[in-house]
Amino acid sequence: MPAAESDAGFAPLLSERLRLRAVTVDDAAALHRLINDWDVARMLGGVPFPYPREELAAWIAAAAADLAAGRAWHLVITGREEEHPVGVVGLSREDARSARLGYWIGRRYWGHGVASEAAGRMVQFAFGRLGLDTLTAYVADDNDASARVLAKHGFRFTHEAEHDFRSRGGAFPVRWFRLTRADVMRASGHGEATPGTKRPIVLVAAVALIDADGRVLLARRPEGKALAGLWEFPGGKLAEGETPEAALIRELKEELGIDVSAACLAPFAFASHAYETFHLLMPLYLCRRWQGEPTPREGQELAWVRPMRLAEYPMPPADVPLVAQLRDFL
Secondary structure, three states: OOHHHOOOOOOOEEOOOEEEEEOOHHHHHHHHHHHOOHHHHOOOOOOOOOOOHHHHHHHHHHHHHHHHHOOEEEEEEEEOOOOOOOEEEEEEEEEOOEEEEEEEEOHHHOOOOHHHHHHHHHHHHHHHOOOOOEEEEEEEOOOHHHHHHHHHOOOEEEEEEEEEEOOOOEEEEEEEEEEEHHHHHHHOOOOEOOOOOOOOEEEEEEEEEEOOOOOEEEEEOOOOOOOOOOEEOOEEEOOOOOOHHHHHHHHHHHHHOOEOOHHHOEEEEEEEEEEOOOEEEEEEEEEOOOEOOOOOOOOOEEEEEOHHHHHHOOOOOOOHHHHHHHHHHO
């Protein structure tokens, strides 16, 4: 896991108006004022009312430990240019591939879209940076505002249950929601295709860069892009009238800062995959010689991977069939 997600130096997450940062002991007084409010506390399963200051201090210490261990990311919500907390948003791991989303906002900040913006940023972080496959969340049965926030970001209602609410003194009905990577892919037009549907063909060129140790370079799509969090072979879409070789030379320079000549690009295989809104045709080239050191220039993460480990890296559906061919060849 990248250090930025797992240690005390967590890099704040930014959205249009908000900054989501690690919680500190200096936040205790402001957070206590906001959460020690019946209208806030009654919607949170694990929060008593009144909320003792010492319990909040213990939670802040636990949040720091969880962040350092990569167990959970409980972040304070502030304005882009402010340090004053307005609420908290968080992810708690349920297992290696899933987490539970939660959030609360101080009552004085309700009605301004803060919860929706913070939750949406955490969804991007979960799928784009942490590489999770599933998010879950629950809301109190009388918390329609939070249910609307989840629905806005694609969460689907799954079932009703009861959850212990300390503030309410016992079990209370809740609604559970779920969001998967497949849901996110469908929303971006990368879902499964309907058989027999005509769709435009998109031409993309990709390359397997192979170093002197026989390792293959993979790039992880950054937050904010379609298929964020998945690994792929470097490359990109062909411009009008552009050859695959010319597209790769341009893309590798822009994305990785390396220079490649057409003579060093050897055609290897191709992928043909029907997505929901388009059909992808992608030739894959091999390249063992280039000038410069591959450096991420567009926010992506890079990994040099042994051929036998390529299948361990989640990839877009179009790339998956190429992995076995490449592994067998190398």
